Amino acid sequence: MSYLVTLGIFISIHAIVACGLNVIVGYAGQISLGHAAFFGIGAYAAALLATRGDLSFWAALPLVLLITATAGLLLGLPSLRVREDFLAITTIGINFIVESLFLYVSFFGGALGIGNIPRIVLFGERLKGPTFLALCLFFLALALLISWGFTRSWAGLACFALRDDEGAAASMGVSPVRFKLLAFVLGTTFAGLGGALYAHHMRFVSASDFGFPVSVMLLSMVVLGGMGSLWGPVLGALILGVLPEIFRPLTEYRLLLYATLLLLMIRFQPGGLLGPGSLARKLFSFRRKGGEVS
C-alpha cells in the first residue's frame, strides 16, 4: 500500500512538472531538453528556504515559485532567441550548468546535497503517505486547471499560433518573444512547484536528481502522452512511472525502453497517445458519433 502511495506521489509530481514542459513544448512549440534544471531550482530553493531559511513550506512556496519564474525568465530570454536544434542544445547546456552549480558550489551543499528537509505541515498535521499524495494531487489538479485556462485565453491562442507558424502569427500582431517567454516562465514555474513538492517528499535533494536524463524522461512523458493536449503529460507520467516498476528486472535497460517508446511513438502516433489524430481520439469520437460533428 505505501509502495503504491509512494509511486503515486512520484507520478503526480512528475505529471506537474511535465504539464509545465507541455506549456513550453506543446503549447508554444519551443523544444526544451533542460526542464529538469528548473525542477531542480525549485527543489533546491524549497530545500534551502526550509532548512536554512527556517520557513514553512507554505511561507516558502511563493518565494520558490518566484525564484523559478525569475530563473526561467533570465535563462529563457537568451535561449528563446535561437530556434529548434539550437534551442535544444542551449537548453541541454542550461541543464548541465545548473546541475554543476548545485554540485560544485558549497552553498548548495555540494556533493552531499541538502538533507533534513522537514515534512509539510497542514492544519497542524505533518503530511506523509496518503495525505501527502492528496496534496500532490491537489497541486496537479491546480496545474491542469491553469493549463486549461491558458489554452482558453488570448495568450494561449497567441502561443498556439506561434507554434504553428511564427511568421504568420507575428503578421497578426503576436509578439513572438513575449509569448515564447510567457510560456517558458509559466512552464518553469510549474517545474518549480513540482520541485518544492519533491524536496519535501524526499527530504533530501542532490544535484544528480535533476540531471539531463531527467529532462529526457520529462520530454518523453510529454511526447508519449501527446504534446499540446491537456491530459497528455499526466498519461505520459503515469505510463513512464508505472512501466519501470513492472519491468524492474530490466532497470538497466530503462533508457533503451524510453528510446524505443519514443521511436515507436514518432513512427506510429506522432501526435502522442492523446494528440489530434491519435488512436484514442479516433476511438473516442467513434463512440460519440451519431451526435453532432465537432
Added chain:
Amino acid sequence: MLKVENLRVSYGDIEAVHGVSLEVGPGELVSVIGANGAGKTSLLGALMGWVPASGSIVFDGEEISSLAPHHRARRGIRIVPERARIFPQLSVRENLRAGVYGLKIGEESFRRRLDELYALFPILQERGGQLASTLSGGEQQQLAIARALVAEPRLLLVDEVSMGLMPKLVDEVFAVLRRLNREKGLPVLLVEQNARASLAISDRAYVLETGNLVLSGTAEELEHDARVREAYLGL
C-alpha cells in the same frame, strides 16, 4: 498611404530586390505583376518585415522599415501570405480568432465580422470546427484571406492568391477584393503572376522583372502595353 523607396532585399550575397520604389494611395488597388523568381514574395515579405531589407517604407506618414512584423501588424497592415500559411493545428474558427488578436473588438462585433466573411466564403462556416490542416488548398487560401480581412486592415497585402485556386474561385476572390476596395476604400497591394486577372481589377500596376520595377502605369495602360501583352498576357 504606403510609400516605398529604394527597397533592397538580399539573402546573403544574392540580392533579390534591387531598389524598388512604389506607392499605394488611399483607397487604391495596386498590383505588382511578375514571373516566378521576379522577387514578388521578397517584396511583400520586406513590407511585412519578414525578411530583412534596406530602404524606406513609410506607412501612413510613419517610417516603419525598422519595426518588427508584429508592430507593423498593429498599425493595421495585414498579409495574405503565399501558400496561405494558416495555423494547421487550430480549427478554422480559431484561425479567424487569431486574426483579431489584440484588437479588443468585443465578441459581438467579432461575430458580425464573421457573418460578413461567411457570406463571402460559406465553406469556412461549414468547416468552422474542423482543423485547418484538413482544408483543401483552395479552402486554406480562403481562410487566409478571411483571417486577414477579419481584422479590418488599413492596408492589405496579397501574395499570389490565385496560386492553387481553381479558376472560378480566382475570379470570385478577385471580385471580393475589388468590392472591399471599392465599397470600404481598403487599400490593396496585390502581387500576382496572373496578370490578366489582376490587371482587370487594379487601378494601377507595376511590372517586376528580376528584382527591378521595369514598367508602371494605370492598369489600362499596361493592358495595352505591347511588352506586357506579349510577356504576361500571351497575346
